[in-house]
Amino acid sequence: MSANAMAPAVLFRSAVALAGRFPALSGVDLTVDPGEIVVVLGPNGSGKTSLLRTCAGLLSVASGRAEVLGHDLRRERTEVRRVVGLLGHGVALYDELTARENVRFALRGYRLPPSLADPALERLGLVGRLARTEVGRLSAGQRRRAALALLVARAPALWLLDEPHTGLDADARVLLGGLVAEAAQGGGSVLFTSHEPELAEPLADRVVTMVGGRVGDERPGARVPPASVAVPAPGELARPLGGGPFDRGAEHRPEGDRMGSHVA
Amino acid sequence: MWRDAWLVAGKDLRIELRSRVALWQVLPFALLTLVLFAFALGPGPSALRAAAPGLFWLAVLFSTVLAVQRSYAIEDGEGTRDGLRLSGIDPAGIFLGKAAAVALQLLVLQVVLWAGVTLLFGVRVRLPWLAATASVLATIGLASAGVIYGALSARLRVRETLLPLLVLPVLAPVLLAGARAWAGAISGALSEGAGWLRILGPFALVYLVVGVALYGPLQEAT
Numbered sequence: 001m002s003a004n005a006m007a008p009a010v011l012f013r014s015a016v017a018l019a020g021r022f023p024a025l026s027g028v029d030l031t032v033d034p035g036e037i038v039v040v041l042g043p044n045g046s047g048k049t050s051l052l053r054t055c056a057g058l059l060s061v062a063s064g065r066a067e068v069l070g071h072d073l074r075r076e077r078t079e080v081r082r083v084v085g086l087l088g089h090g091v092a093l094y095d096e097l098t099a100r101e102n103v104r105f106a107l108r109g110y111r112l113p114p115s116l117a118d119p120a121l122e123r124l125g126l127v128g129r130l131a132r133t134e135v136g137r138l139s140a141g142q143r144r145r146a147a148l149a150l151l152v153a154r155a156p157a158l159w160l161l162d163e164p165h166t167g168l169d170a171d172a173r174v175l176l177g178g179l180v181a182e183a184a185q186g187g188g189s190v191l192f193t194s195h196e197p198e199l200a201e202p203l204a205d206r207v208v209t210m211v212g213g214r215v216g217d218e219r220p221g222a223r224v225p226p227a228s229v230a231v232p233a234p235g236e237l238a239r240p241l242g243g244g245p246f247d248r249g250a251e252h253r254p255e256g257d258r259m260g261s262h263v264a
Numbered sequence: 265m266w267r268d269a270w271l272v273a274g275k276d277l278r279i280e281l282r283s284r285v286a287l288w289q290v291l292p293f294a295l296l297t298l299v300l301f302a303f304a305l306g307p308g309p310s311a312l313r314a315a316a317p318g319l320f321w322l323a324v325l326f327s328t329v330l331a332v333q334r335s336y337a338i339e340d341g342e343g344t345r346d347g348l349r350l351s352g353i354d355p356a357g358i359f360l361g362k363a364a365a366v367a368l369q370l371l372v373l374q375v376v377l378w379a380g381v382t383l384l385f386g387v388r389v390r391l392p393w394l395a396a397t398a399s400v401l402a403t404i405g406l407a408s409a410g411v412i413y414g415a416l417s418a419r420l421r422v423r424e425t426l427l428p429l430l431v432l433p434v435l436a437p438v439l440l441a442g443a444r445a446w447a448g449a450i451s452g453a454l455s456e457g458a459g460w461l462r463i464l465g466p467f468a469l470v471y472l473v474v475g476v477a478l479y480g481p482l483q484e485a486t
Contacts, residue, residue: 058346082352090343092350094275096282108271109351134282 007070009034009158009189010055014064017054024050024059026213032158037180037190037223039200042210048193049089051210052160055191056086069157082110085156087164091147095136099126099146102135106150120153121146124175140167152179159183161192165199177203181223265476268357269364276365279338286369290330294373297323298380312385317446320374320381321439324406327373328435329428331366332410336418345418355480359411363475367407374399390452398445398457401464402438408471409434415482437463 010032017025025047032038040048053059055068057077066073068080093102099121104114121131124145135143144167151159159180165173180190180203194200201207204221211217280286301319305311339345348358381387389395413431417423441463448457 056350058349078352081350084350086346086350088343088346090341090346092343092347093341094279094338094344095341096279096338097275101278105271105275106347106351109268109353111352 006034007067008032009036009069010191011065011067013066015054015061015066016063017050017059017066018062019050019053019059023062024213025054027064028210028214030208030215032189032191034157034189035184035187036206037184037204037221038192038206038208039197039204039221040191040193040208040210041195041197041200042193042216046210047213048210049162050213052086052088052162052191052193055080055158055160056084057081058086083156084158084160085151085154086160086162087144087147087151088162089166091135091143093135093143093146096134098132098134099138099142099149100131102146103150103153107153110154112154116153117149120149123152123179124149125172141169141172144168145172148176148179155183155186155188157188159188159190159192161190163193163195165194165196173199265354265357265360268353269360272353272358272361273364273368274361276335276338276362277368280334280365280369285334286331286373290327290334290369291373291376293330294323294327294377295380297326298377298384302384309386313387313450316381316385316387317443317450318439319385320377320446321402321442323377324370324374324402324442325432325435325439328366328370328406328410329431331369331373332407332414332431333424333427335362335366335411336414336423339418349483355483356476358483359415359475359479362414363404363407363411363472366410367403370403370407371399374403387450389446389449391449391454391457394454394457394461395446395449397461398442398449398464401461401468402442402445404468405438405464405471406435408468408475409438412471412475412478412482415479437467441467 008031010030012028012030015025015028016023017028028047028051030038030051040051042048050059054061054066054073057068057073057080061073069083071079071083073080093099094105097105100117103117103121107114107116118131121127126142126145126149130138130142135146138146144164148164161180164176168176180192183190184205192200192203197207201222203223205223207219207221208215209217298319301315301322302312305315339348410431413427413434417426417430420426441460445457445460445464448454448460451457
């Protein structure tokens with residue numbers, strides 16, 4: 001673990017961030033502690049996505065204090081990018097590469113063993129032919145699973161998830177909840193946005209509401225304390241998918257230009 | 265940096281092999297350019313032979329624009345450009361990898377084009393090593409400069425029209441030097457042809473160095 005292990009995962013004080021010349025964040029005060037799960041709610045345009053992109057080092061900080069895992073976002077954006085994992089609106093996968101090739105490529109970029117890809121993909125239910133199918137032929141939900149598999153394989157110290165429930169089916173949402181809880185129990189922190197409080201709040205230690213590019217309100221989340229959570233084993237997390245469309249035995253047939261799946 | 269370059273070049277080439285855009289669009293375009301020029305110049309063999317080096321490099325130049333546009337179109341997927349910025353891959357490695365992938369495609373294209381020139385224009389190269397050296401140096405320069413200007417225009421809506429406007433004037437020295445070096449290789453005039461390598465070499469080196477040094481800031485700014 002690095003020397004920054006005890007630093008807050010996110011420490012923003014009056015942070016102003018710019019998207020080009022446009023102020024995307026207008027004085028954010030926020031702290032996310034190690035192992036904490038924080039959900040960010042708010043209307044469209046309130047700055048939720050900008051907050052995550054700033055934390056990932058994709059938007060420049062114009063003023064205020066902004067640190068991620070002990071790294072100053074103004075001076076150490078490269079270091080920040082290496083230790084955070086962002087799942088944005090876009091899945092950041094290459095359509096012509098398979099899910100497996102995409103994850104292996106990204107892992108090599110992060111100087112991690114490509115062999116981490118297969119267990120992570122399996123965890124997300126992308127096994128067999130699905131893992132070897134070009135991402136452009138997968139459904140939106142399957143692509144999102146592939147993007148999540150990269151986060152699972154990397155196990156970053158800070159997970160940044162932008163509306164992670166979007167496009168996921170019920171099984172995958174359960175799986176996502178398990179992954180988020182597991183990341184936090186492993187010492188990682190999770191900051192995620194949502195438009196679905198009923199799904200997000202039970203996962204979160206704290207709920208933050210953004211308005212007009214700044215934090216407007218904070219309250220405790222509804223997450224069950226970790227001590228009483230029975231963390232599913234890696235195989236267990238994939239189990240809700242068993243018998244479903246991601247089961248190993250499923251037969252997959254093209255549906256238009258997407259890869260559909262049907263249980264044989 | 266080299267490891268990252270290898271990684272990015274491998275990814276770009278694999279995508280290119282799958283999508284076959286270079287095979288089905290860039291290559292036919294380049295060959296069509298040669299054929300149309302041959303029509304325009306008429307059937308006289310001497311005129312075609314004299315024009316062959318220039319036409320060859322003009323076709324390569326236009327194809328470079330297409331190859332560079334394709335290299336950045338690969339990154340147009342949802343979030344892939346951000347993904348690359350977040351990937352921890354050295355920007356210099358991204359530059360070198362993209363330039364290497366474009367260069368390799370251009371070299372393959374030149375082999376096919378040269379076969380076309382030989383068949384259509386009846387031209388024979390007397391100094392193949394000179395032609396090959398000129399090709400390699402010119403290709404490094406074309407790919408490096410192309411990838412730099414491609415990065416400049418990558419996020420713009422008008423990039424398809426802007427890139428040729430930006431890059432073609434910059435690449436004019438390569439067109440001139442490449443054509444003259446090849447003319448020397450065809451006629452067997454070593455002193456005439458080899459002198460142009462002194463333009464192609466530094467051009468390639470300058471754009472390689474500029475790309476390695478500036479690709480990071482360029483990637484952040486655009």
